[in-house]
Amino acid sequence: MLLIERCSAWARALQTGNLVRRAEPKPDPDAPGAFLPNGAAAKSGLTKSILDAGWQTLITLVCAKAADAARTVVLVNPAYTSRTCSGCGHVLASLALAEREHVCPACGVISDRDVNAAINILRAGTALRQASA
Numbered sequence: 356m357l358l359i360e361r362c363s364a365w366a367r368a369l370q371t372g373n374l375v376r377r378a379e380p381k382p383d384p385d386a387p388g389a390f391l392p393n394g395a396a397a398k399s400g401l402t403k404s405i406l407d408a409g410w411q412t413l414i415t416l417v418c419a420k421a422a423d424a425a426r427t428v429v430l431v432n433p434a435y436t437s438r439t440c441s442g443c444g445h446v447l448a449s450l451a452l453a454e455r456e457h458v459c460p461a462c463g464v465i466s467d468r469d470v471n472a473a474i475n476i477l478r479a480g481t482a483l484r485q486a487s488a
């Protein structure tokens with residue numbers, strides 16, 4: 356029961372509203388009143404995907420399935436998982452969604468953005484699991 360209660364709290368804490376927020380307009384400094392591309396089209400696609408996925412429902416279902424199978428679910432804080440280099444830990448100041456490659460200026464590692472983030476999430480989840488064991 357503790358696992359189900361904790362999963363429900365995690366699902367409630369997931370702030371999908373922050374993930375689906377509109378992209379900020381970028382004023383063009385060379386043309387007053389005009390705007391530069393801000394990645395709104397790409398953001399719009401991601402927003403639809405996030406809303407379609409029903410992440411809170413997904414977390415609840417995964418936790419229930421894990422409880423049935425006597426498995427552990429570890430939720431990881433996703434902050435900076437894309438911007439942190441999985442090779443050396445350097446954190447990029449920014450990484451636009453349209454940039455699909457993570458290029459580390461500190462160690463030179465080049466990796467797919469999602470693969471880099473997945474490695475960081477795996478490490479964080481493993482550390483959390485070991486800390487609670």
Ligand SMILES: [Zn+2]
Pocket residue numbers: 440441442443444445459460461462463464
């Ligand atoms: Zn690096």
